Amino acid sequence: MSSEVRFTDFKSDKQPTWCPGCGDFGTMNGMMKALAETGNDPDNTFVCAGIGCSGKIGTYMHSYALHGVHGRALPVGTGVKLANPDLEVMVAGGDGDGYSIGAGHFIHAVRRNVDMTYVVMDNRIYGLTKGQASPTSREDFETSTTPEGPKQPPVNPLALALAAGGTFIAQSFSSDAQRHTEIVKRAVEHDGFGFVNVYSPCVTFNDVDTYDYFRDSIVDLDDEDHDPSDRDAAKEKILDADKEYQGVIYEDENSVPYSDLHGLDANMSEIPDGAPEDAMDLVREFY
Amino acid sequence: MAEDLNWAIGGEAGDGIDSTGKIFAQALSRAGRHVFTSKDFASRIRGGYTAYKIRTSTDRVQSVVDRLDILVALTQRTIDENVDELHDGSVVIYDGERSWDAEIPEGVVGVDVPLKSLAEDAGGAIMRNVVALGAACEIASFSIENLDEALAKRFSSKGEKLVENNKQAARLGQEYVQEHYAEDIPEYSLEETDEDYVLLNGDEAIGMGAIAAGCRFYAGYPITPATDVMEYLTGRIDQYGGHVVQAEDELSAINMALGAARSGARAMTATSGPGIDLMTETFGLVATSETPLVICDVMRSGPSTGMPTKQEQGDLNMALYGGHGEVPRFVLAPTTIAECFHKTVEAFNLAEKYQLPVYLVSDLAMAVTEQTFRPEEFDMDEVEVERGNVVDEDDIDQYLDEQDRFQPHYDAADGVSPRAFPGTEGGAHMSTGLEHNELGRRTEDTEERVKQVDKRNRKVETAQREEAWDYREYGDADADTLVISWGSNEGAMVEAMEYLDDEGVDVRFISVPYIFPRPDLTDAVEAAEEVIVVECNEQGQFADLLERDTLTRLKRVNKYTGVRFKADELADDIKAELEAEVTA
Numbered sequence: 033m034s035s036e037v038r039f040t041d042f043k044s045d046k047q048p049t050w051c052p053g054c055g056d057f058g059t060m061n062g063m064m065k066a067l068a069e070t071g072n073d074p075d076n077t078f079v080c081a082g083i084g085c086s087g088k089i090g091t092y093m094h095s096y097a098l099h100g101v102h103g104r105a106l107p108v109g110t111g112v113k114l115a116n117p118d119l120e121v122m123v124a125g126g127d128g129d130g131y132s133i134g135a136g137h138f139i140h141a142v143r144r145n146v147d148m149t150y151v152v153m154d155n156r157i158y159g160l161t162k163g164q165a166s167p168t169s170r171e172d173f174e175t176s177t178t179p180e181g182p183k184q185p186p187v188n189p190l191a192l193a194l195a196a197g198g199t200f201i202a203q204s205f206s207s208d209a210q211r212h213t214e215i216v217k218r219a220v221e222h223d224g225f226g227f228v229n230v231y232s233p234c235v236t237f238n239d240v241d242t243y244d245y246f247r248d249s250i251v252d253l254d255d256e257d258h259d260p261s262d263r264d265a266a267k268e269k270i271l272d273a274d275k276e277y278q279g280v281i282y283e284d285e286n287s288v289p290y291s292d293l294h295g296l297d298a299n300m301s302e303i304p305d306g307a308p309e310d311a312m313d314l315v316r317e318f319y
Numbered sequence: 320m321a322e323d324l325n326w327a328i329g330g331e332a333g334d335g336i337d338s339t340g341k342i343f344a345q346a347l348s349r350a351g352r353h354v355f356t357s358k359d360f361a362s363r364i365r366g367g368y369t370a371y372k373i374r375t376s377t378d379r380v381q382s383v384v385d386r387l388d389i390l391v392a393l394t395q396r397t398i399d400e401n402v403d404e405l406h407d408g409s410v411v412i413y414d415g416e417r418s419w420d421a422e423i424p425e426g427v428v429g430v431d432v433p434l435k436s437l438a439e440d441a442g443g444a445i446m447r448n449v450v451a452l453g454a455a456c457e458i459a460s461f462s463i464e465n466l467d468e469a470l471a472k473r474f475s476s477k478g479e480k481l482v483e484n485n486k487q488a489a490r491l492g493q494e495y496v497q498e499h500y501a502e503d504i505p506e507y508s509l510e511e512t513d514e515d516y517v518l519l520n521g522d523e524a525i526g527m528g529a530i531a532a533g534c535r536f537y538a539g540y541p542i543t544p545a546t547d548v549m550e551y552l553t554g555r556i557d558q559y560g561g562h563v564v565q566a567e568d569e570l571s572a573i574n575m576a577l578g579a580a581r582s583g584a585r586a587m588t589a590t591s592g593p594g595i596d597l598m599t600e601t602f603g604l605v606a607t608s609e610t611p612l613v614i615c616d617v618m619r620s621g622p623s624t625g626m627p628t629k630q631e632q633g634d635l636n637m638a639l640y641g642g643h644g645e646v647p648r649f650v651l652a653p654t655t656i657a658e659c660f661h662k663t664v665e666a667f668n669l670a671e672k673y674q675l676p677v678y679l680v681s682d683l684a685m686a687v688t689e690q691t692f693r694p695e696e697f698d699m700d701e702v703e704v705e706r707g708n709v710v711d712e713d714d715i716d717q718y719l720d721e722q723d724r725f726q727p728h729y730d731a732a733d734g735v736s737p738r739a740f741p742g743t744e745g746g747a748h749m750s751t752g753l754e755h756n757e758l759g760r761r762t763e764d765t766e767e768r769v770k771q772v773d774k775r776n777r778k779v780e781t782a783q784r785e786e787a788w789d790y791r792e793y794g795d796a797d798a799d800t801l802v803i804s805w806g807s808n809e810g811a812m813v814e815a816m817e818y819l820d821d822e823g824v825d826v827r828f829i830s831v832p833y834i835f836p837r838p839d840l841t842d843a844v845e846a847a848e849e850v851i852v853v854e855c856n857e858q859g860q861f862a863d864l865l866e867r868d869t870l871t872r873l874k875r876v877n878k879y880t881g882v883r884f885k886a887d888e889l890a891d892d893i894k895a896e897l898e899a900e901v902t903a
Contacts, residue, residue, distance in 0.1 A: 044749075045722070046760065074747040075741075075742060075743065075744050075745070075746065075747050076741070076742055077741075077747075078581075078582075078741050080578070090749050090751070091749060091751075091760060091761060094747055095747050096581075096741040096746070096747050096748065096749075097747075097748070097749040097750065098577075098578070098581055098608065098749075098750050098751070099749065099750070099751035099752065099753065100574065100577075100601075100604055100751075100752060101574075101600050101601055101603075101604050101752060104570060104571070104574040104601065106571075107538075107566065107570070107571040107572075107574035107575045107578065108574045108575070108577055108578035108581075109578060110564070110571075110575050110578060111536065111538065111574065111575035111576060111577060111578025111579035111580070111581075111582070111586065112578040112579065112581060112582045112741070113578075113582075114536065114562055114564070114575075114579060115535070115536050115578070115579035115580075115582035115583065115584035115586070116582040116583065116584070116740075116741060116742065118742060119582065119741050119742065136567055136568065136571075137567065137570075137571055139567075140566075140567040140571070294562060295557075296562055298535075298560035299582075299583075299742075300535035300536055300560065300561060300562075300579065300582065300583070300584035300585075301582060301583025301584055301740050303533035303535065303585060303704060304533065304704065305703070305704050306699075306700070306702050306703055306704055307530075307531040307532075307699035307700075307702035308530070308531070308559055308699075311530070311531050311699035311702070312694070312699050314527050314530060314531070314555070314699075315517055315527070315694045315697045315699070316517070316694065318517035318518055318519040318523070319348075319349070319515060319516075319517055319518075319694075
């Protein structure tokens with residue numbers, strides 16, 4: 033089936049309720065294209081998300097999907113993938129969902145290195161609750177809950193991922209459709225946890241981190257001769273607070289995903305009709 | 320009833336109390352004797368009083384009693400903590416060479432054995448507890464050869480030399496008592512039988528039940544007293560293609576288990592009260608998305624951090640009502656260690672047949688207690704795996720809408736929708752914690768909302784009709800007094816009935832393993848003159864439920880000291896409650 037799959041097969045018949053012009057349209061399109069172009073189809077794909085604008089993605093895509101609770105999409109994806117390694121698992125999050133309420137899960141998902149893809153729609157604001165500061169909001173960004181700015185530095189998700197032992201760390205811009213798709217595709221193809229932070233502008237509540245701002249500021253790592261296998265070079269880019277980079281920042285080519293380390297290759301949905309044949313051995317152990 | 324013996328070893332945490340007790344329990348079990356153990360322990364790694372108690376008989380023993388016959392005391396505090404249980408003729412084994420002067424209560428026989436010196440003679444001071452075991456064997460007239468197998472089981476991985484040294488240490492203890500105390504010790508005879516018992520605790524029984532039932536994915540976060548479930552499964556579930564993940568927290572654990580369940584695996588998480596609190600948000604999602612999941616709550620004493628190493632049955636209301644909004648869930652509460660196995664198997668079947676979360680509520684008293692059973696009480700041939708309404712490519716058509724979209728929340732007459740595991744062709748669908756329509760898509764439409772709420776509840780009605788929500792019954796069905804309990808109180812109550820019988824109190828006893836749905840006890844309550852509900856909590860949470868069910872005021876015996884009921888004490892409490900009525 034996979035050879036005939038087009039990215040539109042991943043589209044549901046439900047029209048997104050995102051604001052017109054929202055960066056999430058482009059982010060999602062890139063995810064669907066990446067899935068189709070890597071040979072997946074809706075029946076072997078599982079998409080999970082938490083809460084917020086990003087959380088709606090499972091409704092707009094056609095695949096097996098779970099729209100869960102706030103911040104917990106990564107553990108769900110982990111369970112899905114470990115229980116059935118044949119599935120392609122893609123997790124979507126937002127900057128609030130992923131770096132605030134879900135920050136703990138983020139760090140541990142990175143270090144667990146389960147073979148799945150995590151795409152964060154980072155708009156540097158809480159959109160669905162109408163404009164409060166998010167963990168990636170700028171220090172002086174005025175919002176309804178931070179009238180004088182948060183007065184605390186934004187979270188650097190790429191640095192968190194690198195520190196936690198990330199094996200694939202990338203950033204893209206939702207409006208640069210081709211690059212974004214290509215980067216997500218590489219995350220899908222990566223053996224391990226593929227993390228992509230996507231600049232996905234909020235046209236309604238964020239008038240600072242706009243399309244124009246990103247268009248003007250983005251530096252493509254491909255133009256910089258960046259070697260993603262060089263961890264020190266990656267660190268330098270990631271800690272460079274003055275630049276907005278797009279591209280694959282770090283990839284560990286020797287990454288061994290969790291399932292390989294733990295010898296997990298079975299589809300756990302397949303179980304016998306009764307207890308395993310040698311189950312009485314479990315009892316005899318207690319003699 | 321055959322004569323029983325109550326033995327204990329106590330000292331400081333870190334003194335090897337637990338493993339010494341376990342070795343003796345195994346020796347008794349291998350000699351064909353029934354064993355029931357209990358533990359006193361504090362929430363710390365080293366230091367602090369800790370004890371391991373064993374009750375043994377040739378008859379089944381299923382409770383602790385207020386009596387200690389032989390006590391191995393490694394510290395004075397061990398004697399002080401147990402002084403009320405010592406009686407005339409009890410024996411306290413202690414090491415007089417140690418720096419403390421043991422204060423032996425009057426009437427109690429002090430047996431001073433140089434545990435440390437003898438252990439050193441056998442090859443190392445670390446074996447002093449084993450010297451004490453040898454001394455205890457002599458005092459109890461229990462053949463020391465029975466210890467050898469248990470010592471081999473415990474130490475063989477560390478080399479044959481160590482096993483031999485330990486056997487020698489035990490014999491030095493035995494000989495010392497023979498030489499110095501032959502005249503003083505009371506007569507016991509720990510008869511042996513030909514039975515081959517297995518010895519296990521409630522957490523292990525839950526883990527074993529999970530594997531037998533086809534559970535392949537477990538995610539959890541360590542917490543007393545549920546951790547043994549995870550430790551049991553680790554290394555064992557792998558042999559069957561399964562996996563255990565130690566998650567970063569309980570929130571993650573339940574979400575991982577949810578994910579695995581949506582992949583089609585039988586999945587479980589286990590925790591204790593504080594962990595259930597953290598899982599409660601996702602619990603609602605599990606229920607609304609109609610995902611089969613077994614959530615095990617091994618209760619401890621609450622609220623908040625409460626008393627982590629103490630017994631209580633205080634989480635019943637949380638299991639029944641926890642979470643915002645209204646969602647159906649089943650609540651099963653095994654009443655014995657063997658039933659921890661059987662109810663775990665049943666929990667998985669019910670979860671999948673009705674596509675909802677099942678709380679499996681156990682408690683600390685069962686979790687840390689080891690008890691002997693005949694192996695056939697865990698009959699693996701009887702385990703049936705019922706996966707419910709799972710559809711594949713061939714039968715998915717009947718659940719597609721007019722646009723060929725699969726309907727995971729199809730409004731079936733019995734409330735049970737089809738499940739399509741990911742990978743099933745044509746079954747791609749969305750599930751969500753938002754209220755949804757049959758397609759799984761968000762809706763706020765009033766009709767759709769009511770339809771889905773009703774559909775979820777209809778599953779419960781179906782289950783109430785089709786499953787046997789029964790109970791276990793003891794004693795005279797026509798007795799004037801009816802005692803009802805749930806959870807781990809069954810063993811103590813069964814034994815309490817013997818004490819009550821001696822006092823001329825005739826009791827019918829009903830032990831209920833289902834909290835929701837639960838059996839209808841109206842007739843039983845109406846038929847009795849006196850009804851007493853026994854539970855380890857202050858509020859009487861189960862009594863409240865039964866009062867609502869039966870519209871009858873019920874008497875209550877509640878214990879919330881952090882210690883389980885003892886059989887003799889429970890008999891006294893019940894008698895007092897009955898007499899209170901007479902004088903009132």
